Amino acid sequence: MANHQQIFDQLCDHVRETAKLENINDLLGWDERVMLPEQAGAYRADQITLLAGIVHDRNTDPRLGDWLESLSDCPLTEEANSPAEATIRRIRSDYLKQVKLPKRLVEEFSHSRVIGQQTWVKARADNNFSTFEPILDKLISLSREMAEAIGYEGEQYDALLDFYEPEAKTAQVRQVLETLKDQLVPLVAEIKDSGRSPNIDLLKRSYPISLQEQFSIAAATKIGFDFTSGRLDVTHHPFCTTLGPHDCRITTRYDENFFPSAFFSTLHEAGHGIYEQGLSKDWYGLPPGASASLGVHESQSRLWENIVGRSYAFWSHFYPEVKKLFPAALGDVPMSDFHFAINEVTPSLIRVEADEATYNLHIIIRFELEQALLSGDLQVKDLPGAWNEKYTQQLGITPPNDADGCLQDVHWSAGLMGYFPTYSLGNIYSAQLMEQAHEDLGDLEGMFAVGEFSPLLGWLRENVHQPGQCYPGDQLVERVCGDPIDSAPLIRYLRAKLGPLYGIQH
Amino acid sequence: MANHQQIFDQLCDHVRETAKLENINDLLGWDERVMLPEQAGAYRADQITLLAGIVHDRNTDPRLGDWLESLSDCPLTEEANSPAEATIRRIRSDYLKQVKLPKRLVEEFSHSRVIGQQTWVKARADNNFSTFEPILDKLISLSREMAEAIGYEGEQYDALLDFYEPEAKTAQVRQVLETLKDQLVPLVAEIKDSGRSPNIDLLKRSYPISLQEQFSIAAATKIGFDFTSGRLDVTHHPFCTTLGPHDCRITTRYDENFFPSAFFSTLHEAGHGIYEQGLSKDWYGLPPGASASLGVHESQSRLWENIVGRSYAFWSHFYPEVKKLFPAALGDVPMSDFHFAINEVTPSLIRVEADEATYNLHIIIRFELEQALLSGDLQVKDLPGAWNEKYTQQLGITPPNDADGCLQDVHWSAGLMGYFPTYSLGNIYSAQLMEQAHEDLGDLEGMFAVGEFSPLLGWLRENVHQPGQCYPGDQLVERVCGDPIDSAPLIRYLRAKLGPLYGIQH
CATH class of the missing domain: 1.20.58 (Methane Monooxygenase Hydroxylase; Chain G, domain 1)
Known part of the structure; x- marks a missing residue:
């Protein structure tokens, strides 16, 4: 033998x-x-x-x-x-x-x-x-x-x-997402009833594209994306792809008159890229050098995009720089207004531009629809109608056309059925991981405020990136945080940030 | 059976x-x-x-x-x-x-x-x-x-x-290049002795890169490169590559303070690309849908870059446009000065930026050196010395360093030994083909002057592009022109253009 x-x-x-x-x-x-x-x-x-x-x-x-x-x-x-x-x-x-x-x-x-x-x-x-x-x-x-x-x-x-999520089961995912929905719906309603809203016009001023690119690259570099092993390019629908152990490519799309579009999609894809770049090179091409699951992947992108990238502490560090780059747009804007604007919660049509509170409702709609399409309960020809009905019921907003309705995402066109729920798993994981990181590392906001992202990066490298695919996604998170998958930390995080902004319970 | x-x-x-x-x-x-x-x-x-x-x-x-x-x-x-x-x-x-x-x-x-x-x-x-x-x-x-x-x-x-040149023989190529050298050396000497020279400083003014790109794309499109089946990007050493029947990619490099660098390399690569785009799609992937030889390929790039792109007629059409794009650089420059500047003949170090009269002397040096390297008569370690000696002898100019000497070309690093002489075959073919095109089509300069390039393009499509690889390069040219390979048309063409500029025999 x-x-x-x-x-x-x-x-x-x-x-x-x-x-x-x-x-x-x-x-x-x-x-x-x-x-x-x-x-x-x-x-x-x-x-x-x-x-x-x-x-x-x-x-x-x-x-x-x-x-x-x-x-x-x-x-x-x-x-x-x-x-x-x-x-x-x-x-x-x-x-x-x-x-x-x-x-x-x-x-x-x-x-x-x-x-x-x-x-x-x-x-x-x-x-x-x-x-x-x-x-x-x-x-x-x-x-x-x-x-x-x-x-x-x-x-x-x-x-x-x-x-996409090895070893996960639909029944369990359905239960987790329903619990999440039950907590999000009242949160979104409270925010709506608060009567408050930020001035988001300040995000729609003129932000020259070449400067957006320059700033996006600088911020992605600062949080840890390595451009000697990667690139940033332009596409229709932002994505991240890995072409080799030292070749991770992220993409974005620019809108001169809407700052968040390119910036947060770049941070998001950089988050994916940082995970890929943090995987073991020795095991490249094999499971221990591969990402655990798409849910864990998404936890990394959403962590950097939202929990870090939309925090007051992050902008305490970056706002002076961004103000200098875009004096015409932001010269007269106090940071608190900018911070409230990038954290606006309002039902909207486009998933990738949705706020953190309504985002998972977009996912749940897709999760429900793709199950119906696969089972045959829903015919493809009836998809636009079913889509619009769900948006009207669950988000209170009706798409005026299919481009901004059921045609907005690339996934189904790429045959990615069963992929969407991993986005919500990722959001849930990101909040669980971040609570644990706070426990282990202490005052992360104090670090972000002075531009220090490497303690968090190092913690993620060790706990999340280096194990690769040695554990299924949910086991990996449980191992790091001590608890099984749980949407409570995500709700706690959202209420802690949005409570003061909207004057609601937190 | x-x-x-x-x-x-x-x-x-x-x-x-x-x-x-x-x-x-x-x-x-x-x-x-x-x-x-x-x-x-x-x-x-x-x-x-x-x-x-x-x-x-x-x-x-x-x-x-x-x-x-x-x-x-x-x-x-x-x-x-x-x-x-x-x-x-x-x-x-x-x-x-x-x-x-x-x-x-x-x-x-x-x-x-x-x-x-x-x-x-x-x-x-x-x-x-x-x-x-x-x-x-x-x-x-x-x-x-x-x-x-x-x-x-x-x-x-x-x-x-x-x-690179199927069915060609070294002995014949050597003879053709030696005949060419014997005619070029006196031409270059006469030009030197004329005492005349253009003002090339006007080409070294500030030409913003984004405008160079815009103009290069416009000119390449005008002569026939199809950007719905191709791209233009930036690289170290310009090249053209075909990735599919509708995917031909050309590259260039920009120098803000030297207009010809990007513009003529783009026209050159567009010439290659136009040939590729003109090959039979029905036979794509097979010999009748492939280029005849690198010599024929180069005849197409040099024809558009030089015989067309450096002609007075070409600039009669484009000069008003280029003057409008670069008013600071060209506002006070008469077209005849610009035309003389882009046709300056002077011994120089860099092949890809050499003028039409000295260009083939650069090729002949490489042809001689690579034969010596292959035969073992020249050791690799002695290449820089041998290179510099030949430049001193044959062009009267000594490279100050290897970057501008024997390290300037990508070819040997890519294992392309036996490739260089096809450049000179291409120059010779281009002049033969252009004499025949004049005979068949009449006043081409009159057409160029009003921006009409499609009659020449159509003639090339039919006579040179569509036959693909059905004939070896030299047979294809002989079939179109009636004569076997002959450097006389190239010398006639050079003397006809350079004679009036330098006041020498033409």
């Missing part, structure tokens, strides 16, 4: 080489969304499909099955959650999933997601849902087919959710 | 799919030179190597040999230079070459070229040849090894030249 360590090394070499090819496909995707000439879409879709097929062949290589079999119950798996045990466990779980997916389905899905995104960009620009309907219908059928091929114990949705 | 058409289709499908993967590697290369974060180089080199290995496996797939055997002497090959015949002929020639190259050598070469380019960028910036010496030495050894593996009838250099 061959030496376990040798087999383990063969397994790792194979998976690392596959990661190199997957990262090439990530580059094809980044370039498609950031650089691709108008007419080049169809050929790019073919290329991504071709490479996805090659990757699928490698992911289902029978040697993987042999290696994994030789490594079951071997000494390397004895220490639970050790890098070696997690490597074998996660690769096995992925392999068992991949071999259930026919190559035809993988290629068709891969091709449809590229076409889906290209179609979505046009449909959204033209505010024309009907041109998007057929490909969305196809993506939902393919998602259903994938869920059935993979199999599940509880609900069909579990099989898809598992891609 | 299987139907020939079916086998031909299988062959074409295989080769087209390989082209999709090669285009992915082209994207990896483009991104590396235009976008890649500082620390991401090593991983990118691994990715390019990995994909080059996959491509090599496909290029040497034994099925190719079987298909080609079944197609020898079949009816599809009866019509010489037809698309089908050229497809089979060129694929066979490439296949016979590829199977002679061990995969180890292909991967080592592919990896070394990426490291070579990364090392070169730093070595050039630091003006430090010694850091570049080891990898250059390795690239030359590998090139030699490749030439020996492929084999040759005449000289070892033939095997490398054939990659």
Whole structure:
């Protein structure tokens, strides 16, 4: 019998080489969304499909099955959650999933997601849902087919959710989100009833784009994003993607007449990027060098974007600088007005620009709708109506068109069904982690106010980034914070910040 | 026996799919030179190597040999230079070459070229040849090894030249370049002795980069580069690369205080791009949809950059526009001064910024040196000395440092040995083609002066672009012009333009 360590090394070499090819496909995707000439879409879709097929062949290589079999119950798996045990466990779980997916389905899905995104960009620009309907219908059928091929114990949705939040279950997520909703609805109502509101016109003055870019880069650098291992570019729908151990790319979009749009999306994507840049380089391409889950990923982006980036302490440090950069817009604006404006709570149409209190209501709507689409309870053609009805009921606001309604997000066009709830998990985790960081590190606000972000960064590196995928997302957070997933810290955080601003209970 | 058409289709499908993967590697290369974060180089080199290995496996797939055997002497090959015949002929020639190259050598070469380019960028910036010496030495050894593996009838250099100028022979190229040199040396001497010189300070005034970019894009669009199927970006060493049938990317570099640098390099790369964009889409990925040779490629870039772009007629159309864009720099400059300045002839250090009369002397130096490096007559460590000696002898000017000497070009760092002479072939072809275009189309200058470039573009599309690789470069030009390769039209063209400017014989 061959030496376990040798087999383990063969397994790792194979998976690392596959990661190199997957990262090439990530580059094809980044370039498609950031650089691709108008007419080049169809050929790019073919290329991504071709490479996805090659990757699928490698992911289902029978040697993987042999290696994994030789490594079951071997000494390397004895220490639970050790890098070696997690490597074998996660690769096995992925392999068992991949071999259930026919190559035809993988290629068709891969091709449809590229076409889906290209179609979505046009449909959204033209505010024309009907041109998007057929490909969305196809993506939902393919998602259903994938869920059935993979199999599940509880609900069909579990099989898809598992891609993004390994080991999470729909029933539990549903319960967590319903509890959250029950606490958010009264909070939003109290704020509405307070009669107070900030002057947000000051955010809509002229903010020259080149200066927004300069300031966004400076702030992202300050909180810890490393531009020698990354870039910031412009796209339709901001995202972060990792193309290699030293190549993490974030994107944003600029609006000259709305400061928060580019700035907070840059902080958000930088938060994702800082997590990626903080993963173990030694384990790059393998589970211990990969992010734990999308929920944990989102906890990092929302932590930097909101809990840090919209705090009074953060702006105590940055406001003098931003005032100097935009004297025409902010010369006469006291910092407290600016701080209230960037923390305005008001029901709105666009998720990515929603405030922290209403944001999760946007997510819950999507979570409910995608379950209905997958189960067939909702037909794709009826999506715009169902969307608008939910917005009217739950947020008290009706989208005037589909571009600002059900066409606003890229996710479904990219075949990402089961992805949305991870955003809310991330918000919940971020508040749990931040409460624990305060307990461990003390006066974080005092540090932010003098531009010191490295104590928090170091704490996140050690507790959240370095463990990689050795623990599932919820276990990782529980391990750091001592408690299982709990929306109470998020509500406490929101009431502590918004209470004084709106004069409501905190 | 299987139907020939079916086998031909299988062959074409295989080769087209390989082209999709090669285009992915082209994207990896483009991104590396235009976008890649500082620390991401090593991983990118691994990715390019990995994909080059996959491509090599496909290029040497034994099925190719079987298909080609079944197609020898079949009816599809009866019509010489037809698309089908050229497809089979060129694929066979490439296949016979590829199977002679061990995969180890292909991967080592592919990896070394990426490291070579990364090392070169730093070595050039630091003006430090010694850091570049080891990898250059390795690239030359590998090139030699490749030439020996492929084999040759005449000289070892033939095997490398054939990659860039299929079917060309070193002895013939040497003779053509020597004849050219014999005519250029007296021309340059006459110009020097004329005592005249333009005022080139006017080109060194302040030309804001964003306006240079705007004007470069406008001019490239006007002559025919399609930005819905292409892009213009910034890099160290301008180049053009094709990533798909509708995705051609050109690059430039800006110098705020030297107008010609970005403008003429953009026109040059746009000329390459216009050729690529004019190739048959139906045959994309196959020889009839590929460029004939690098010499023919260069004929297109130099034709638009120089014969068109530095003509009095071209600026009769564009000068009012450029004057309006740069009033501070050009407000007081008569067009004749500007035209003389952009056509200054003077021995200089940097090839890509050399004038049309001395340019080919730069090429001849490189052609001589790379032959000596390959044969072993010249050691890599002695390259800087040999380079400087030749510049002193042949151009009367001695590089003050290696950054502006033997480190100025990217080619050798990218393992492109045998590439340089195609630049001079391109200059010669461009003048031959332009004489014929005048004969066929009449008063081209009259058209340029009113901004009409489409008659010339249409003529090039039909005569040069559409035939693709159905003919070798020299045969294609001979077919269009009626004469074999001949440097006389280039000398006639130079004397016709420079004669009046310098008051010398024309």
